[in-house]
Amino acid sequence: MEMTLLIGLDAASYILTLLLVCIGLVVIFGMMNVINLAHGEFFLLGAYTVVLLQQYAVPFALILVVAFAFVALVGLIIEELVIRRIYHRFLDTILATWGISLALKQLVIVLFGPGSQQAVAPFTEPVAMFGITYSSYRLFVMGMAIIITAIVFIILFRTRWGLTARGVIANRQMASCLGVNTRRVDRVTFAFGAGLAGLAGAIVAPLMSVDPQMGVGFLVPAFLSILVGGTASPLGALWGAAIIGGSNSVVAAIWTPVIAQIAVFSLAIIVIRLMPGGVTGRRKR
């Protein structure tokens, strides 16, 4: 019983962490159609923001805000310098964002060294419940993932700005002809997605060893989640993260992480083969 509960909690924790990483990608890849291979490095920058600011004893809540703002700013600069020239060139996007990813990673190595650093969780007391004890910070991460996802969806579906962004993505030329400054929308949307990646990195940092390779570990499952979930609706990422994250952590708990990887990739191939538009893809048009 306790074992099942523990596996369930671990699975939920992994799913929600994955969702947290995905949500920025939902905006940049799912909505804007930019294959941003530097997303893992945006995540990395968020994590290193924690490492750096904790040396100056900055309160954790403030660190999260700074991580979002800083990485959003980095995203804004990268959009202006690189991404805006390659929106319509799919393959060039992969190459360019891969280049950005390498440059950011090397920059982190130059500044912080190649070794792993430690980010400290603001609270570490384990919580006892239903006969088991569980890390309170993991519970915090899960809660944050739910809250941030909800906020992002409210922004996208309930605000004027969200409507504008979705309008620009649906029909750029018409939106422009209706008086929308599409360049500004692109800029803000990309920066918003980047900021979310930074925020995810900052929140997850205390759970992991912070090193220059940490972004890659989440990039692949995050992209997979969105492909499996479907890009037709931002809601797809929820399904994708649940399928990818859930199967991965359950299989890893029962057998081994290696078998889990094989199972997840096989599952992803099968889902994408049967439903090319992803799980949510069919319902739309």
Place this chain on the structure above:
Amino acid sequence: MLSVRDLQAGYIRGAPVLKGLDLDLARGDCIALMGRNGMGKTTFVKALMGVLPHISGSIKFLDQELVALPPYRISNAGIAYVPQGREIFPDFTVEQNLTMGRIGKPKQRNESFDFVYEYFPILAERHKQLGGTLSGGQQQQLAIARALVGRPDLLLLDEPSEGIQPSIVQEMAAILRRIVEQEKMTVIVVEQNLELVRRLAHHVRFIENGLIKSGVAVEEINKNPAMIGRYLSV
């Protein structure tokens, strides 16, 4: 109000579709642009809206030069565009589609949609319905309403009768006529449907090979339909 001089525009560099077009429009004018396919009617409207990649010449609108401005600046200068094929947002509700029509215009942002719902009651009835589920005629009404909520001075209509049943075309013409009179709108309508042109426009201009050839009052066409043949028959 609108003064176009030596307008050259097209899709490929060095191959302009419009070859030095001139046009003047006073406030309250309502002209129809007619001509055979491929003569540059739609291209002209697109050039006004700023969506063509290659454009030169001059477009003066309310003392502002529009050539080289991005479409959103042109829209916010007071020109609204109802494109061929309507291009409504199929996944947005009727209300959200209308919101898109004024989203870049701070002055209209908090106005109610009631005045367009009065012209198009069906839109009020279906304001929560997705745009993509409306019939062709209703989508056309939505596209026109979306243009109106931005309170434009000049309205560009590209083939508003396309894909609409003949009985509804007459109704559409009547509503447009009412809008033009009540909102004191200046209109350029590109149209092949003579019925709609007769009911809506004051003047007809013929476009041929990227140039505006001649113009007549719409009454002339009513008296002498044969002259249409010269510009429209293949």
